[in-house]
Every structure is written in structure tokens, then in C-alpha cells.
Amino acid sequence: MDLHTITTVLRPSGADEVQTWADGHAWLAGGTWLFSEPQVHTDTLIDLEGFGWEPLKVSDAGLEIAATCRIVQLDNFKAPPDWVAAGLIPRCCRSFLASYKIWNEATVGGNLVMSLPAGPMISLTSALEGVCTLWSRDGTERRLPVAEFVTGDNRNALRPGELVRSIHLPLAALRKPFAFRRFTLTNLGRSEALLIGTRDPDDAAILLTVTAATLRPYQFRFPAGVSNAEVRNALDGAIADDRYLDDTHGSPRHRKHLTYLFAEQIRAELGV
Ligand SMILES: Cc1cc2nc3c(=O)[nH]c(=O)nc-3n(C[C@H](O)[C@H](O)[C@H](O)COP(=O)(O)OP(=O)(O)OC[C@H]3O[C@@H](n4cnc5c(N)ncnc54)[C@H](O)[C@@H]3O)c2cc1C
Missing domain, CATH: 3.30.390.50 (CO dehydrogenase flavoprotein, C-terminal domain)
Structure with a gap:
């Protein structure tokens, strides 16, 4: 869809390049929602793609999912054999309305921020005791369990200009x-x-x-x-x-x- 109210598209290579924030600014992830209907209150899109975050990182502590990780990348993830709860990943990736149409572009972070009740990445990451890392414009960060991040239908704990950076799934939850x-x-x-x-x-x-x-x-x-x-x-x-x-x-x-x-x-x- 052509978004007739957009006058500026920024493509920074890091969050620190985005010094100012105003009403009408929006982070652009996969764009599957942003481009699906008119965005009359938005005039500036700030594309997250240039941040170059590694989509998935396995460590001794568990799995770090970048907010920009696409659903298809998460679905293709090969978990260590003892991560039995990783069996939830394909199930949740297939729990989108018309999954196959948006899989290649939609991101995990975008799904959390949409905060729709039927957000399957919310289901997955809250059930696996996920904790999101949020970045604000002043360089500070805070952490919040996914189950507390989403506060209602299309409502969440994000503050203006704040960014979901990643979601951490702890090892103990992945083994359940x-x-x-x-x-x-x-x-x-x-x-x-x-x-x-x-x-x-x-x-x-x-x-x-x-x-x-x-x-x-x-x-x-x-x-x-x-x-x-x-x-x-x-x-x-x-x-x-x-x-x-x-x-x-x-x-x-x-x-x-x-x-x-x-x-x-x-x-x-x-x-x-
Ligand atoms: C056919 C179709 C079916 C769909 N089915 C479902 C469904 O079943 N369940 C569901 O929940 N949704 C569904 N959606 C809505 C939407 O596509 C998904 O929620 C998707 O995961 C959004 O991710 P995205 O990366 O495309 O987000 P975008 O469209 O890029 O962004 C969505 C919102 O999140 C903000 N945002 C994105 N990333 C970040 C970030 N890292 N930090 C801060 N803000 C951010 C954007 O500014 C915007 O406000 C569907 C959409 C379509 C078109």
C-alpha cells in the first residue's frame, strides 16, 4: 500500500543516529502491518534493517532473539536437542492468520509491539519466560518480561521513541x-x-x-x-x-x- 502521509524514510545504521523523536515517527521492521493500512498519524519511518542485528544467538544462558528476527528465520532455527520446548517455535510460527503470506517479512519484535491478542510471538516468548530488552532514545535500557510488556489489546509498556532490541529466552525454560x-x-x-x-x-x-x-x-x-x-x-x-x-x-x-x-x-x- 502507498502510505500517502509519509514524507521521510530514515535508514540509520544504529539507534544512536536517531537523536530526536516526534509524534509521527515510527520504527519500521517487516512493515507487514505498517504497509497494510493507511497510517494517517505517521509521517516518518525509521527502518531498523540497517542496524544489522544478528537474528538469533545461542549461549549458555539460552536464546537471544533480535527484535528484527523474521518469523521465517526463527522457524528455520535448529535448536540443541535438549531444548525440548523449542518444539513450540514451529507451532507458534504457524499460528499467524494466513501465516505463509507474512512469514518472510514479519519480525518477532514487530509482533510484540503490535500487541494483538493473537500475536503468536507473544504467546511463544511469554510462555518461555522471555524477557525483552528495551532501548530508549537517551541511551538507557530496561528489561521487562514479555508477559508484562503486553498490557492490553494493541497496548504495551513501550514509551515514546523506545525500541524493542531483543527477547531473551532462558535456558531453563527452553528445556521444559x-x-x-x-x-x-x-x-x-x-x-x-x-x-x-x-x-x-x-x-x-x-x-x-x-x-x-x-x-x-x-x-x-x-x-x-x-x-x-x-x-x-x-x-x-x-x-x-x-x-x-x-x-x-x-x-x-x-x-x-x-x-x-x-x-x-x-x-x-x-x-x-
Ligand atoms: C495477512 C496478515 C495476517 C496477519 N496475521 C496476524 C496474526 O495472526 N497475529 C498478529 O499478531 N498479527 C498479525 N498480523 C499483523 C502483523 O503483520 C504482525 O503482527 C507482524 O508480526 C508485525 O511485524 P512487522 O515486523 O511486520 O511489524 P511492522 O509492520 O514493521 O511494525 C508494526 C508496529 O510495530 C512497531 N515496531 C516494529 N518493530 C519495532 C521495534 N523493534 N521496536 C519498537 N517498535 C517496533 C512499528 O513502528 C509499528 O507500529 C497480520 C498482518 C497481515 C497483513
Whole structure:
């Protein structure tokens, strides 16, 4: 799409070259959303491509995903054999609406910043206890768990001019067994509910992450042997009925039903 309000496109080679920030500026990553509809409040695009960040870095501490890592690069990643939770990567990469159309351009960071309930990179990185590194214009940086970064439908903790630099997935989370459940109303449709559970190999505690059904991610930590009633109570207590998303891809009532159903399935699958 031609963006008729854009008057300037900047291609810096590093964040320090972007000294000023104004309303109307936007970071450009894959552009799959930016170029998909008119951006009437945007006049300047600042392309992140020239920053040249290495897409994926494996270390003893886990996996560092650059914000500019494209979905296709993440999907092609060959994880070490003991990273059993890496099995979530292809599942989540295939959880975009019409995945194949945007895979080659859309980025992990762009997906987080869009902060749509059905953002599958939000599902993946929050379930794997990801922590984002955020860079501000004054050179400072801060870290925030992905589950706290996304605060609502299309809302997040980014401040004006701030940049998502990377997402760190800790080694311990990557080694956990997992259970994955997703529902869409149509084939290749937008996720109506996407729930992921992981189990700590040491104490069998379960981390349950609810996404897509709700306006933002919700996370629950349960001890080994948690009962279905306890899981239901936790969901009841944390997610009010008006926190379930209402749009053409699913009603709040159906999303709530799926959330409880999948949570119970995950509890049973991961329970020991
Ligand atoms: C056919 C189609 C299907 C889609 N399906 C889905 C779907 O199922 N789920 C979903 O969540 N989205 C979906 N989208 C929306 C969008 O394409 C994705 O969210 C995608 O991951 C956005 O990434 P991008 O790199 O293309 O972001 P861009 O379009 O480049 O940017 C999106 C927003 O994020 C900001 N931004 C990007 N990177 C950064 C950064 N590192 N730091 C700070 N701000 C940044 C931009 O300024 C902009 O506001 C779909 C879009 C299309 C066209």
C-alpha cells in the first residue's frame, strides 16, 4: 500500500543516529502491518534493517532473539536437542492468520509491539519466560518480561521513541516439556485461543500461559499435582469476563469456554 502521509524514510545504521523523536515517527521492521493500512498519524519511518542485528544467538544462558528476527528465520532455527520446548517455535510460527503470506517479512519484535491478542510471538516468548530488552532514545535500557510488556489489546509498556532490541529466552525454560493448544474458527484463521503449558523438570510445577482468548497474556504458576478445581479457581480469580476478547474471530463466551477446556487438558497432559 502507498502510505500517502509519509514524507521521510530514515535508514540509520544504529539507534544512536536517531537523536530526536516526534509524534509521527515510527520504527519500521517487516512493515507487514505498517504497509497494510493507511497510517494517517505517521509521517516518518525509521527502518531498523540497517542496524544489522544478528537474528538469533545461542549461549549458555539460552536464546537471544533480535527484535528484527523474521518469523521465517526463527522457524528455520535448529535448536540443541535438549531444548525440548523449542518444539513450540514451529507451532507458534504457524499460528499467524494466513501465516505463509507474512512469514518472510514479519519480525518477532514487530509482533510484540503490535500487541494483538493473537500475536503468536507473544504467546511463544511469554510462555518461555522471555524477557525483552528495551532501548530508549537517551541511551538507557530496561528489561521487562514479555508477559508484562503486553498490557492490553494493541497496548504495551513501550514509551515514546523506545525500541524493542531483543527477547531473551532462558535456558531453563527452553528445556521444559510443554503442551500446546490452539483453536481457530477457520483454517489458517486468527487464533481464538492459544494456551501453552510448560513443566519444570525439577519440581513438576506448571506454568500456564493464556493468550489470544484474552486482551493480554495471563500467566499462572501451579505446584505439582494441582487439581482441575484449583486451575479453574485461578482462572476465575484472575480473568474477569470482560477481559475475554470480543471480535469476529470469536465471542468472549466461546473464548472463555476454550480457555477452561484447554487449561484442563494441559494440566492433565503435564501433570505427573
Ligand atoms: C495477512 C496478515 C495476517 C496477519 N496475521 C496476524 C496474526 O495472526 N497475529 C498478529 O499478531 N498479527 C498479525 N498480523 C499483523 C502483523 O503483520 C504482525 O503482527 C507482524 O508480526 C508485525 O511485524 P512487522 O515486523 O511486520 O511489524 P511492522 O509492520 O514493521 O511494525 C508494526 C508496529 O510495530 C512497531 N515496531 C516494529 N518493530 C519495532 C521495534 N523493534 N521496536 C519498537 N517498535 C517496533 C512499528 O513502528 C509499528 O507500529 C497480520 C498482518 C497481515 C497483513
